Amino acid sequence: xxxxxxxxxxxxxxxxxxxxxxxxxxxxxxxxxxxxxxxxxxxxxxxxxxxxxxxxxxxxxxxxxxxxxxxxxxxxxxxxxxxxxxxxxxxxxxxxxxxxxxxxxxxxxxxxxxxxxxxxxxxxxxxxxxxxxxxxxxxxxxxxxxxxxxxxxxxxxxxxxxxxxxxxxxxxxxxxxxxxxxxxxxxxxxxxxxxxxxxxxxxxxxxxxxxxxxxxxxxxxxxxxxxxxxxxxxxxxxxxxxxxxxxxxxxxxxxxxxxxxxxxxxxxxxxxxxxxxxxxxxxxxxxxxxxxxxxxxxxxxx
Ligand SMILES: [Zn+2]
Ligand SMILES: [Zn+2]
Numbered sequence: 001x002x003x004x005x006x007x008x009x010x011x012x013x014x015x016x017x018x019x020x021x022x023x024x025x026x027x028x029x030x031x032x033x034x035x036x037x038x039x040x041x042x043x044x045x046x047x048x049x050x051x052x053x054x055x056x057x058x059x060x061x062x063x064x065x066x067x068x069x070x071x072x073x074x075x076x077x078x079x080x081x082x083x084x085x086x087x088x089x090x091x092x093x094x095x096x097x098x099x100x101x102x103x104x105x106x107x108x109x110x111x112x113x114x115x116x117x118x119x120x121x122x123x124x125x126x127x128x129x130x131x132x133x134x135x136x137x138x139x140x141x142x143x144x145x146x147x148x149x150x151x152x153x154x155x156x157x158x159x160x161x162x163x164x165x166x167x168x169x170x171x172x173x174x175x176x177x178x179x180x181x182x183x184x185x186x187x188x189x190x191x192x193x194x195x196x197x198x199x200x201x202x203x204x205x206x207x208x209x210x211x212x213x214x215x216x217x218x219x220x221x222x223x224x225x226x227x228x229x230x231x232x233x234x235x236x237x238x239x240x241x242x243x244x245x246x247x248x249x250x251x252x253x254x255x256x257x258x259x260x261x262x263x264x265x266x267x268x269x270x271x272x273x274x275x276x277x278x279x280x281x282x283x284x285x286x287x288x289x290x291x292x293x294x295x296x297x298x299x300x301x302x
Contacts, residue, residue, distance in 0.1 A: 026127055026131065029123075029127060030120075030123055030124065030127060033119075033123040033126070033127075034116070034119050034120045034123045037119040037122065037123060038112075038115055038116040038119035038120070041115040041118070041119055042111070042112050042115050045111060045115060045199075045202070045242075048198070048242060049197075049198035049199055049201075049242060052197075052198040052242065052243070052246040052248065053197065053198060053246075055246075055248060056197075056246060056247045056248055059248070062248050062249055063247055063248060063249060064195075064247055064248065064249045064260060064261050064264035065195060065247070065264075065268075066249070067249050067261055068261075068265075068268070105199065106192070106203070107193065107196075107197055107199040107200045107202075107203035108199050110189070110199075110202060110203040110204060110205075110206075111199045111201075111202035111203060113206060114202045114204060114206060114209040115202060117206060117209060117210065117213075118209075118213060121213065121217065125139060125141075125217070125220065129141060138221060139220040139221055140220060140221065140222070140223060140224040140225060141220055141224075141225055141226075141227060141230065142224060142225070142226055142227070143226075143227050146226070154224075155226045155228065155229060158223060158224065158225055158226065158229050159226075159228070159229040159232055159233065161223070162219055162225060162229050162230070162233050163233050163236070163277075165216075165219050166216050166219075166233060166237060166276075167275070167276050167277050167278050167281070168281065169212070169215035169216065170212065170274075170275065170276035170277075171274050171275045171276065171281035171282070171285070172281075173211055173212055173215055174187075174274040174275075174276075175274045175285065175287070177208060177211070178270075178271050178274065178300065179300075180300055183300075186205045186207050186208050186211075187205065187208055189203070189204065189205040189208070190203060190204050190205065190208065191267065191270060191297070193267060194267055194268055195247050195264075195267065195268075196245040196246075196247060196264070196267050197245060197246065197247060198242045198243075198245055198246045199245075200245045201238070201241040201242045201244070201245040202241075216234075236277075237276070237277070240252070240257060240276070240277060241276070243260055244260045244262070244263040244264070245260075245263065245267075246260065247264070248260060249261055249264075256277065256278055257277055258277075258279055262275075262279065262289075263276075265289050269289065269295035269296075270295060270296065270297045270299075271287075271295060271297075271299060271300055272287055272288070272289050272293075272295050273287065273288065273289050274287055
């Protein structure tokens with residue numbers, strides 16, 4: 001979710017919430033912490049994604065497709081489903097309502113699976129971090145507050161550096177996933193939605209999710225990163241990821257962040273606009289959307 005970034009903060013906070021038990025019973029700690037953080041992540045994701053779903057349903061004039069003068073191809077909003085299952089003569093219990101609403105949609109199911117994967121990875125790193133002293137840790141994550149101007153400057157510089165790392169990897173990995181073999185076997189799952197939903201932000205084949213977050217997490221072993229640098233970046237990425245998949249036309253106040261139409265065009269046209277936050281990678285790579293070119297799912301060249 002966009003603010004599913006908060007899920008990540010919850011998960012990252014679990015890094016420091018596991019110390020004694022993580023050494024005494026690491027497996028039990030891992031299972032309990034993963035369960036709690038995955039459910040917390042999913043519920044928080046829903047709290048952010050559902051208002052986007054509602055807004056999409058209630059404000060047709062604010063949709064991306066309308067900006068391109070195209071027909072809306074999305075039919076399965078949660079609000080529509082809610083109206084169906086909430087008929088007065090229905091005997092469905094609240095729990096059954098929730099199951100029908102959420103588990104009838106593949107994007108929601110995938111989001112739940114992938115949030116569980118991310119929770120497991122983060123908790124594993126957290127246990128590793130909490131159960132060893134600094135000299136024996138393999139990751140370079142640190143929690144200590146900066147004390148001097150130079151330490152503060154490093155936190156700022158590494159936050160920006162991590163942002164570029166994530167954004168560049170998002171472009172490179174995404175472009176690789178559009179090679180014919182990887183596209184057909186892995187990434188096509190994400191492209192099931194020509195008009196995505198906020199949940200599609202995490203509606204990825206689990207292999208794709210692991211590829212992307214594997215690259216993001218690799219930075220934890222490459223350079224010292226303060227926990228705030230990680231939290232800010234993951235919040236930012238997930239916030240815009242959900243907004244960009246919402247189907248709503250939304251502009252950012254940040255000059256480098258394109259409108260949500262940028263990624264919406266990717267879902268509609270397929271092999272174009274691979275970037276996430278910066279368009280510079282697409283411009284350098286010759287994959288930025290050009291109105292005079294023909295795009296389709298079966299056209300892989302540019
Ligand atoms: Zn997408
Ligand atoms: Zn794609």
